[in-house]
Amino acid sequence: MSRVYNFSAGPAVMPEEVLEEAAAEMLDYQGTGMSVMEMSHRSAAYQKIIDEAEADLRDLMNIPDNYKVLFIQGGGHVQFAMVPMNLMKNGTADYIITGQWAKKAWQEAQKYGKANAIASSQDQTFSYIPDVSDLPVDPDADYVYICMNNTIYGTVFHELPDTKGKDLVADISSCFLSEPLDVSKFGILWGGVQKNVGPAGLAIAIVREDLIREDIDEKVPTMLKYSTYANSGSLYNTPPTYNIYMCGKVFKWLKKQGGLEEMKKRNEEKAALLYDFLDSSRLFHGTARKCDRSLMNVPFVTDSDELNALFVKEATEAGLLNLKGHRSVGGMRASIYNAMPVEGVRALVDFMKDFEEKHS
Numbered sequence: 001m002s003r004v005y006n007f008s009a010g011p012a013v014m015p016e017e018v019l020e021e022a023a024a025e026m027l028d029y030q031g032t033g034m035s036v037m038e039m040s041h042r043s044a045a046y047q048k049i050i051d052e053a054e055a056d057l058r059d060l061m062n063i064p065d066n067y068k069v070l071f072i073q074g075g076g077h078v079q080f081a082m083v084p085m086n087l088m089k090n091g092t093a094d095y096i097i098t099g100q101w102a103k104k105a106w107q108e109a110q111k112y113g114k115a116n117a118i119a120s121s122q123d124q125t126f127s128y129i130p131d132v133s134d135l136p137v138d139p140d141a142d143y144v145y146i147c148m149n150n151t152i153y154g155t156v157f158h159e160l161p162d163t164k165g166k167d168l169v170a171d172i173s174s175c176f177l178s179e180p181l182d183v184s185k186f187g188i189l190w191g192g193v194q195k196n197v198g199p200a201g202l203a204i205a206i207v208r209e210d211l212i213r214e215d216i217d218e219k220v221p222t223m224l225k226y227s228t229y230a231n232s233g234s235l236y237n238t239p240p241t242y243n244i245y246m247c248g249k250v251f252k253w254l255k256k257q258g259g260l261e262e263m264k265k266r267n268e269e270k271a272a273l274l275y276d277f278l279d280s281s282r283l284f285h286g287t288a289r290k291c292d293r294s295l296m297n298v299p300f301v302t303d304s305d306e307l308n309a310l311f312v313k314e315a316t317e318a319g320l321l322n323l324k325g326h327r328s329v330g331g332m333r334a335s336i337y338n339a340m341p342v343e344g345v346r347a348l349v350d351f352m353k354d355f356e357e358k359h360s
């Protein structure tokens with residue numbers, strides 16, 4: 001067996017210890033004689049798995065009691081729809097467009113009501129976070145929506161927008177559990193788990209209780225109402241049982257590492273290795289504005305498309321995988337999530353230094 005350093009933006013690297021544990025439990029989960037995959041979601045053993053996953057997440061993120069933790073099938077795109085379907089009371093919402101994922105959420109919201117784009121950084125290929133200190137927030141807006149960490153463009157909100165009293169909804173898919181976050185500043189935090197937590201196909205929504213309403217349009221499908229999940233402990237139907245089990249293992253792993261303060265420290269160290277090199281390089285440069293840089297996703301380029309392609313090819317041969325940038329930006333992108341060890345980032349920087357020696 002040989003493992004590579006996987007810099008994929010998602011589905012992405014998972015902690016090796018977690019994968020090993022899951023492998024060891026594959027045929028017989030804790031004396032049950034079956035895999036978690038084969039287990040009833042109504043069994044006592046499974047109830048314990050989902051209860052512990054929720055409790056560990058609450059612990060890690062310090063989630064206040066008046067927030068529900070919901071495990072929802074369908075990943076990110078389903079949340080683009082669920083947010084407006086469940087939250088648009090006045091039929092109006094404000095969106096801050098900082099990349100493709102925010103834009104898609106905004107476009108989806110337009111199906112349900114008036115969705116205003118109150119700020120955008122599209123004019124410079126989303127390479128920065130716009131000024132959000134004095135936004136033209138619509139007095140009727142039911143919420144203000146952001147994508148906290150922009151996976152494709154490598155930017156992150158270091159300061160939250162002034163929503164002028166409106167509830168803030170944030171997509172935290174690609175910065176989920178990467179550092180501490182004050183949950184009480186948000187109405188809803190949701191994340192697809194395949195970036196920084198677990199296997200694809202599941203989103204976790206952390207929703208303030210008063211935003212979970214029953215009096216929404218009765219045509220909204222049962223499985224697209226937050227209340228369905230809140231009232232059933234995310235067990236209304238068969239949930240993605242194995243994904244939730246894997247996420248639970250990652251939560252325990254994070255606690256063992258020292259929690260989110262420790263992850264923040266490690267993530268800052270890893271990102272600094274890469275950014276410091278980029279800032280001193282003659283060949284490579286980062287594409288995101290310095291003050292808005294993400295700890296998780298680091299896009300970079302050389303000035304030549306041929307060299308970019310050669311870099312990706314040779315890096316792959318050296319066991320550094322999935323460094324090709326998103327098709328909308330080109331160049332390269334290294335995603336350095338929680339589970340990417342510092343050794344992986346060092347190996348990447350060493351490889352970049354060698355490449356630079358040869359080609360500049």
Ligand SMILES: *Cc1c(COP(=O)(O)O)cnc(C)c1O
Nearest residue numbers: 075076077101151171173174192
């Ligand atoms: C990947 C990603 C999405 C899309 O998630 P899907 O599960 O593929 O629908 C949404 N938001 C962000 C920030 C992402 O990184």
